[in-house]
Structure formats: C-alpha cells, structure tokens
Amino acid sequence: MRSGFITSLPALLVAAGLSTAQMADPVQLDKAPNVLAPTSALPVRPGPMPVEAVAGGDYSSTAPTPWVPPYPAPNGPGIGKYGEPFDPHFNYSHGPWNPGSRFWFNTDYLLWWVKDGPIPALVGVAPATTAPPPAGVLPGTTGLLAAGRFPGGTSAVATGRPDAEFEFEQHSGIRLSGGMWLDPAQRAGLEGSFFTLERRTASLPRAALANQAFGPLYFDPILGSNVLLQIARPIPASRFGSVNIDGDNKLWGAEANARFDCTVFSDRTDFIIGFRHIQFSESLAIHAVSNGVPGDPITDGTSVTKYDSFGTHNQFYGPQIGFAADRRYGDWFLDITGKLALGLMHQVVNINGFSTATLPGSPALTVPGGVFALPNNIGRHTEDRVAVIPEIIFTVGRQITPRLRAAVSWNFLYLSDVLRPGEQITRTIDSRPIPFAASPADPRVPVFQQPFGFRTSEVWAQGFNFSLEFRY
Numbered sequence: 200m201r202s203g204f205i206t207s208l209p210a211l212l213v214a215a216g217l218s219t220a221q222m223a224d225p226v227q228l229d230k231a232p233n234v235l236a237p238t239s240a241l242p243v244r245p246g247p248m249p250v251e252a253v254a255g256g257d258y259s260s261t262a263p264t265p266w267v268p269p270y271p272a273p274n275g276p277g278i279g280k281y282g283e284p285f286d287p288h289f290n291y292s293h294g295p296w297n298p299g300s301r302f303w304f305n306t307d308y309l310l311w312w313v314k315d316g317p318i319p320a321l322v323g324v325a326p327a328t329t330a331p332p333p334a335g336v337l338p339g340t341t342g343l344l345a346a347g348r349f350p351g352g353t354s355a356v357a358t359g360r361p362d363a364e365f366e367f368e369q370h371s372g373i374r375l376s377g378g379m380w381l382d383p384a385q386r387a388g389l390e391g392s393f394f395t396l397e398r399r400t401a402s403l404p405r406a407a408l409a410n411q412a413f414g415p416l417y418f419d420p421i422l423g424s425n426v427l428l429q430i431a432r433p434i435p436a437s438r439f440g441s442v443n444i445d446g447d448n449k450l451w452g453a454e455a456n457a458r459f460d461c462t463v464f465s466d467r468t469d470f471i472i473g474f475r476h477i478q479f480s481e482s483l484a485i486h487a488v489s490n491g492v493p494g495d496p497i498t499d500g501t502s503v504t505k506y507d508s509f510g511t512h513n514q515f516y517g518p519q520i521g522f523a524a525d526r527r528y529g530d531w532f533l534d535i536t537g538k539l540a541l542g543l544m545h546q547v548v549n550i551n552g553f554s555t556a557t558l559p560g561s562p563a564l565t566v567p568g569g570v571f572a573l574p575n576n577i578g579r580h581t582e583d584r585v586a587v588i589p590e591i592i593f594t595v596g597r598q599i600t601p602r603l604r605a606a607v608s609w610n611f612l613y614l615s616d617v618l619r620p621g622e623q624i625t626r627t628i629d630s631r632p633i634p635f636a637a638s639p640a641d642p643r644v645p646v647f648q649q650p651f652g653f654r655t656s657e658v659w660a661q662g663f664n665f666s667l668e669f670r671y
Contacts, residue, residue, distance in 0.1 A: 207260035220593060259661065300670035302379045309372035311662030312397060313448060316481060318621040322442050322594065323416030323427045372396035373429060374664065386460045403444040414442065415487060415570045417628045422645050425531050426630055430489040440489035446620070450660055454519070471521040475540040476586060479658060483620035485571065490534040491643035502557045507569035509620035510549040515586055517542010524535035534594035546618045552579050555632035566634045571624050573632055575648040582653050586616040602671060608664035615657050622654040
C-alpha cells in the first residue's frame with residue numbers, strides 16, 4: 200500500500216499545479232490597467248453596452264468615446280459669442296438670435312406715409328356773369344340756392360384741379376411685439392405684434408373769390424350738363440359762403456405667428472405661419488355754408504347749411520405665411536422679412552347728410568339730405584370680399600450689448616380691395632331732390648335716383664421703423 204501511495208503522489212502534485220495555474224488569471228486582471236477609465240478630461244457620454252459584450256465578447260469595445268459638442272464655442276472653452284456661458288446646443292452661425300435667451304421684446308417708432316385719398320371734382324367756380332336759373336324755391340322762402348347750368352371746361356375743385364387728393368403727410372406710430380422660443384436651441388417659437396398709426400386729418404377749404412360764383416359741382420342727367428349749386432354769387436342776388444372738404448384716416452393691425460427654423464440659406468431662415476387682422480378707416484365730409492347779404496332785396500340775410508358725410512371701414516381677417524432671413528457681419532446684421540395674408544375684407548360704408556335753412560325771424564328748418572348724400576344712398580352699406588395683404592421689411596442693425604440691439608427698417612404694406620370714401624360719392628345727381636335747391640329742370644320728368652354701389656380700390660402704407668429689441 201505504501202508503494203501505491205508513493206507511486207500516486209507525483210500525479211497529485213501535477214494535478215494541483217495545473218489547478219493553481221488556471222486560478223491565476225483573475226488575479227492578473229486586477230493588476231492590469233483599467234481600460235474603462237476616461238482617456239481625457241473631456242466630458243464622457245456613456246452609451247449602451249454592445250450585444251457582443253453581454254454574450255461574452257470583447258469587453259474593451261464598450262469603452263465610450265469623448266463627446267464633442269455639435270457647435271464649438273466661438274471664443275474658447277466655456278465662452279459664448281458675447282461673453283455669456285457657452286451653450287453647446289446653440290448654433291452660433293445662425294444670425295443675431297441671442298444664445299441662451301428665451302424671450303424677446305421689441306418696440307418700434309413708425310414714420311409712415313399712406314396713399315393719398317382720392318377726391319372727385321366736388322366744387323366748381325364760374326364767372327360772375329353766369330346767370331342763375333329762375334327762382335323756383337320752396338314755398339315761403341326767398342333767395343335760396345340756385346342750381347344753374349355750368350359752362351363746360353371751367354370746372355375746378357378746391358385745389359384748382361378737376362381731381363384732387365387728400366395729402367395726409369407723414370404718420371407717426373408705434374409697433375409693440377414680443378415672443379418666446381419653445382426650446383433652448385431656438386428651433387420653434389411664438390410671437391405677436393400690434394401696430395397703430397396716428398389719426399391724420401386734412402382739409403381743402405374754399406371761400407368765395409371776387410367776381411366768382413362757386414359751390415358744389417355735379418352732373419344732372421335731366422339737364423344733361425354739369426350743374427353748379429351756387430353757394431356764393433355776386434350777382435344778381437348777393438351771397439357769400441364757403442365750402443370745406445375735410446378728411447381723416449386711421450390704420451392699425453395685429454398678428455400672431457409661429458416661427459420654425461428652416462435655415463437653407465443666409466445665416467438663419469425662419470418659416471412664419473399665423474393669423475393677421477388689419478383695420479383701415481377713412482372719412483370725408485363736405486360742409487357748405489351760404490349766407491345772404493342783409494338788406495339785399497332777394498337774399499336778405501337768409502342762410503343755408505349743407506353737410507354730407509361719407510365714412511368707410513375696412514376690416515381684414517385671415518391667415519398668413521412668410522419667411523424671415525438674416526445675415527451677420529460681426530456685430531452688424533441684415534434682416535429680410537416677407538409675409539402674405541389671404542382672407543376676408545369686411546367693408547362698411549356710412550353715408551349721412553342734412554340741410555338747414557334759416558330765414559330772418561324764423562326758426563331753423565333741418566331736413567335729411569345734403570348735396571351728394573340723398574335719400575337714395577343715405578344709410579349703412581356692408582359687403583365682404585376676398586383680399587390679399589403682402590408685407591415686406593428690410594432691416595439693418597447692430598448688436599449693442601449681449602441683450603440689446605438697435606435697427607432701422609423700411610416697411611411696405613399693401614391692402615387690396617378696400618373702400619375709400621371719395622370713391623363712394625356719386626356725382627350724377629338729379630337737382631330736384633336736393634333740399635333748398637332751385638332747378639330749371641322740367642318738374643314733369645321723373646326724378647332720377649342712382650342706386651348706391653360699392654367701388655373698391657387699394658391702399659398702401661410705407662415708411663421707416665426705428666426699433667430697439669431686448670432679449671433675455
């Protein structure tokens with residue numbers, strides 16, 4: 200037995216050595232370098248473990264690579280374009296948007312011009328030798344206005360031209376706008392704005408001149424000629440008077456939009472989609488006053504006042520699309536914005552008129568109807584039309600501080616299918632329905648009444664914007 204144990208001892212020693220050798224590998228791994236440790240000071244973004252590592256493959260393949268920001272810091276590690284903390288998600292090549300900001304507020308001073316308002320030939324003058332028609336006046340009155348034939352080729356308006364325009368000069372105004380980005384990378388945002396121009400007035404006064412007869416001018420289809428309603432005439436019955444044509448207008452609007460980064464050219468391009476509302480209102484009033492000379496055997500101090508008023512309101516509602524592109528040149532930038540709105544234009548015309556006659560010793564008598572506002576068109580008239588409103592803005596500015604920039608813009612806005620009051624006036628009028636007017640027309644001929652009809656036009660507004668913008 201002893202000899203058997205001695206014989207098996209070498210076999211046991213060999214087996215023990217082999218077993219020890221197999222257990223040595225884990226101990227050697229502990230002494231090996233850690234291949235999973237980061238290889239640099241850059242931040243590390245861990246990733247999911249590969250499938251081959253779970254299945255017992257090469258574990259060294261799971262070592263993550265250092266993460267490189269998609270957009271490098273323009274002024275060195277950790278420093279942004281304007282000295283702010285660096286945001287690695289922000290593309291600094293995308294125009295003037297201040298990195299890290301989520302909100303912006305903009306205020307503009309507007310210096311705009313609006314297309315002049317058209318006025319038809321409403322006031323005429325004639326030589327003093329123009330004889331009035333026979334005195335066919337209301338019972339119990341004497342010396343009221345005469346509607347006489349007017350020689351062709353001598354008509355004029357308050358400005359001395361057959362057709363005139365209200366020159367409203369420049370309009371001052373203000374625009375307030377603001378918005379917010381929905382994500383830090385400024386890929387989508389919401390914005391809104393409101394603008395208004397001051398109400399501007401204009402006047403075309405006209406007083407009687409020596410040796411002239413003048414007054415409202417229109418075409419009488421029954422007489423077949425122009426007719427002068429003589430507010431002033433020196434002979435044969437003396438009258439003096441004046442005609443004032445006054446107008447005003449008002450333009451304002453608001454919009455709400457969404458912006459989406461779709462840069463394909465320039466430093467940044469945004470697609471714009473939203474909703475727009477614009478309102479443009481105008482009025483035109485004709486005020487004629489005629490006074491007889493006291494002691495005159497015909498007029499003897501009688502007075503007649505005539506008032507005609509035409510007001511238009513244009514209200515637009517509709518969606519719009521557009522784009523905004525900008526380009527940076529250091530701290531300077533150039534922006535181009537274009538928008539196009541298509542929607543409904545709600546049109547309203549308000550027409551009113553009255554005449555007042557005052558005789559010596561008698562109370563004033565007021566009746567409906569002036570000269571151009573008569574019972575056939577007095578009232579409120581409405582209509583809806585499809586309209587289009589394009590707008591384009593060119594802007595140049597400079598970044599003053601990391602949060603503030605200033606700019607100057609040229610702005611052009613166009614409104615189609617609008618009503619303007621001067622174009623709603625009908626100059627084809629039968630003289631006989633005009634209150635306190637004497638007409639030589641045959642009273643047996645039926646009265647001509649031209650129905651009211653909408654006459655559309657267009658208007659533009661353009662000018663300069665001086666703006667300051669703050670972002671935070």
